Amino acid sequence: MGTMSAIAIELEGIGRILLNRNLAVPIYQRSYAWEDEHVQDLLNDVATAISDGAPEYFIGSIVTTKNQAARAEVADGQQRLATVTIVLAAIRDFFYESEDKERASAITGELLHKKDLKTLALIPKLQLNDADNEFFVRRVLLLPDDPKRATVPTIPSHLRIDKAATIARAHVQAIAHSGDWVEQLTELVSYLTDNVKVIWVRVPDDTNAFMVFETLNDRGLELAITDLLKNHLFGLAGSRLSEVQASWISMLSALEALEEEEAVLTYLRHYWSSRQGLVREKDLYADIKKKINNAARAVSFTAELARNAHIYVAMANTANSLWAKYGDTCRQHMETINTLRMVQVRPLILSVLDAFSDREVRAAIKNIVSWSVRFLIHGGLGGGAIETQNCAAAKEVRDKKITSASQIFQRLKSVLPSDAHFRESFAIATVSKSYLARYYLRALERQENGDAESELVPNPNAEVVNLEHVLPQNPSSSWGHMAVDEQLILLKRLGNMALMKTKINVRAGNDSFAFKKAFYAKSDFKLTKSLAAEIKWDRTTIDKRQSHLADLAVKTWPLK
Numbered sequence: 001m002g003t004m005s006a007i008a009i010e011l012e013g014i015g016r017i018l019l020n021r022n023l024a025v026p027i028y029q030r031s032y033a034w035e036d037e038h039v040q041d042l043l044n045d046v047a048t049a050i051s052d053g054a055p056e057y058f059i060g061s062i063v064t065t066k067n068q069a070a071r072a073e074v075a076d077g078q079q080r081l082a083t084v085t086i087v088l089a090a091i092r093d094f095f096y097e098s099e100d101k102e103r104a105s106a107i108t109g110e111l112l113h114k115k116d117l118k119t120l121a122l123i124p125k126l127q128l129n130d131a132d133n134e135f136f137v138r139r140v141l142l143l144p145d146d147p148k149r150a151t152v153p154t155i156p157s158h159l160r161i162d163k164a165a166t167i168a169r170a171h172v173q174a175i176a177h178s179g180d181w182v183e184q185l186t187e188l189v190s191y192l193t194d195n196v197k198v199i200w201v202r203v204p205d206d207t208n209a210f211m212v213f214e215t216l217n218d219r220g221l222e223l224a225i226t227d228l229l230k231n232h233l234f235g236l237a238g239s240r241l242s243e244v245q246a247s248w249i250s251m252l253s254a255l256e257a258l259e260e261e262e263a264v265l266t267y268l269r270h271y272w273s274s275r276q277g278l279v280r281e282k283d284l285y286a287d288i289k290k291k292i293n294n295a296a297r298a299v300s301f302t303a304e305l306a307r308n309a310h311i312y313v314a315m316a317n318t319a320n321s322l323w324a325k326y327g328d329t330c331r332q333h334m335e336t337i338n339t340l341r342m343v344q345v346r347p348l349i350l351s352v353l354d355a356f357s358d359r360e361v362r363a364a365i366k367n368i369v370s371w372s373v374r375f376l377i378h379g380g381l382g383g384g385a386i387e388t389q390n391c392a393a394a395k396e397v398r399d400k401k402i403t404s405a406s407q408i409f410q411r412l413k414s415v416l417p418s419d420a421h422f423r424e425s426f427a428i429a430t431v432s433k434s435y436l437a438r439y440y441l442r443a444l445e446r447q448e449n450g451d452a453e454s455e456l457v458p459n460p461n462a463e464v465v466n467l468e469h470v471l472p473q474n475p476s477s478s479w480g481h482m483a484v485d486e487q488l489i490l491l492k493r494l495g496n497m498a499l500m501k502t503k504i505n506v507r508a509g510n511d512s513f514a515f516k517k518a519f520y521a522k523s524d525f526k527l528t529k530s531l532a533a534e535i536k537w538d539r540t541t542i543d544k545r546q547s548h549l550a551d552l553a554v555k556t557w558p559l560k
Contacts, residue, residue: 008202014084015193017062017200018111024071024127025078028234028245030226030252030264031131031157032164034079039164042083043171050191057191061199071127076227077198078128083164084192085126086140088112090168091185093144094176103182104143107189112141131256132157140165156259225285226264232289236298247302254309258316266343267312271305274347275398278391311353315346322353330362333369339439342372344387348408351397356404363405370557371416376436377553378417378425389415409560419554426550427543430492434467441467441499441527444549447556448526468500468528470513470537478512482538490539495546498528513537 017023042059049057062077074081088111096104109115113122128136135158138151153159175184230248237244255263265281272288273279279287292301314320315334323331337345345368352364375386393411396402402411409416417425431437442465471479471490479487490496500523513536521532527549534541 010200011197012200013192013194014059014062014080014196014198015088015111015189017198018081018085018088018125019193021064022071022114022123022125022127023064023074023081025074025082025129025133026245027130028230028248028252029074029078029129031129031155031256032079032082032136032161033157034083034160034164036163036167038079039083039086039167042080043087043168046188046191046196047171049195050187054195056195056197058197061201063201063203065203072202075203075231080198081126082128082136082161084196085112086161086164087168087171088189088192089140090165090172091189093169094172094181094185097144100182103186108143111189111193131155132161136161155256225281226268228285229268229288232285233292233298233302236293236295238295240295240299243299244302247299247306250306251302251309254306254313257313267309268305270312270347270350271308273387273391274351274394277395278347278388308350308354312346312350315349315353325358326361326365330365333365336369336439337365337372339435340369340372340376341435342376345372345390347387348390348394348397351394352408355397355400360404364408367405367409367560370559371412373440373553373557374417374422374559377429378422385415406560413559416559419559422557423550423554426494426553427547429494429546431494431497432492437494437497438465438467438499440494440553441497443556444552445499445525445527447552465499466501468498469496470498470516470531471496471542472510474510476510476512478515486539490542493542493546494549495542495544498531499523499525500528 046057059080060077062081063075064072064077065075088107092104092107092112095101095107108122112125114125115121116123124133124137124141127133135151135153138148139153139158139162142149153162172185175181175188178184233244233248234241251267252264255267260266265284269279269281269284272284276287276291288301292298311322314322316338318331318335318338323334334349337349349365349368352361356364389412393402393408396411397408402408431440469491471482471487473491475487482490498520500519513534517532517534520528523529531545534545
């Protein structure tokens with residue numbers, strides 16, 4: 001382990017670091033994460049600093065280690081290094097395409113690549129992690145006329161790299177059209193090299209790097225929770241660092257499939273809440289740091305993170321092979337939960353899938369569908385309280401205090417809406433979100449037809465099954481018998497909605513109820529067809545229809 005006295009700290013131009021060092025982003029570091037606004041902000045701020053004659057512009061810190069002889073590893077600062085490299089490459093491209101090959105070659109040779117003395121191959125000055133490096137080399141570092149440059153982004157980080165390169169190119173072209181572009185672009189290269197300053201911290205090994213990283217955060221530098229947690233765990237690992245790194249990489253590789261913003265942070269919070277009870281995002285890092293406080297716990301914790309990440313991904317992707325052992329009905333129940341977008345139940349489902357027998361998984365997930373709908377319709381507790389109760393139950397599943405679906409029901413029974421309360425709420429429910437209204441009506445239609453698994457999703461495709469408002473959203477003059485205020489109240493009542501095939505809905509349009517009844521009579525949906533038997537459409541009719549739907553709802557989404 002290196003000593004603190006071996007740590008070097010200096011104020012340095014970020015381009016000068018690229019010029020003097022070959023750098024590598026370790027495989028366990030996160031992929032390129034800067035969004036459009038981050039790239040644009042950097043470009044705008046540097047442009048303003050240059051125009052104002054500012055001698056320097058400070059952009060934070062970079063922490064590197066000396067683990068590799070050939071390359072220093074970047075423990076912190078890879079986003080800034082990658083983005084500055086992208087900007088330098090865009091300037092190089094413009095010189096190259098303007099037939100100024102000498103300046104293009106100078107940028108390439110000093111700031112983008114180093115030529116291997118033996119093989120004469122070009123070696124990137126900055127090497128990104130395994131997920132991004134090949135794309136980064138092809139899309140950014142290769143010369144513009146290289147046929148390999150035309151590479152297609154396939155994952156979110158590649159899309160961000162591609163967009164950053166596009167933004168940088170547009171910025172360079174704007175400079176080039178504003179005056180003496182050779183002088184202005186060479187000035188920008190020089191400013192990025194020596195005047196865009198960072199605090200460059202060089203440490204002898206990973207352990208010190210992780211400690212420095214956390215110290216910088218304690219001093220007020222805003223850092224991602226996931227990065228802080230990773231560095232805390234790696235710093236604890238000691239001689240078992242390779243095990244912790246392997247588990248962390250396995251987790252990241254699994255979660256990459258979600259293609260969601262903040263997927264890692266969301267997963268970490270849901271997993272930890274399934275173990276500890278509800279933990280808010282702002283408290284997540286501090287809580288884990290307090291409880292995972294030695295090497296053995298770090299190794300065990302990251303191994304569990306990796307294993308549960310694969311389960312978590314399967315929750316979002318019901319085509320995952322994990323569902324084969326539970327059967328198609330259970331898979332469809334999970335798909336329904338995803339349709340409802342009830343993220344509050346994810347910690348409980350994660351615990352259930354990790355701890356229960358196959359039979360109990362099937363029963364629990366089916367129950368969770370019904371409970372989710374009851375919470376959505378009845379409200380009552382509110383989203384935060386629902387999550388609190390689900391996380392508490394999830395912890396008891398992890399602790400083996402709950403081992404069956406029926407025990408989960410007993411644990412949550414006091415907060416679940418009863419049949420009477422659910423029916424009462426359903427009878428007057430308004431539904432603003434079309435995807436929810438479609439699901440409710442599809443499930444109720446199946447119940448009306450006597451389907452045993454009525455709560456499943458029979459057809460979620462809005463292009464095939466559309467949502468019809470009997471009282472239209474833009475009513476014609478034929479709806480003058482209802483006051484405008486009353487129309488606004490009744491429009492989104494579930495009793496005013498029906499399922500129809502899209503092409504029929506378009507033809508029916510916003511015309512009168514008498515006109516639309518002919519279309520309803522031809523519908524294959526039983527609940528829609530029954531509309532044709534009504535004499536008129538008003539509040540009384542809507543109340544009566546929704547009361548019938550409420551009776552069906554109690555059967556469709558039973559307590560257990």
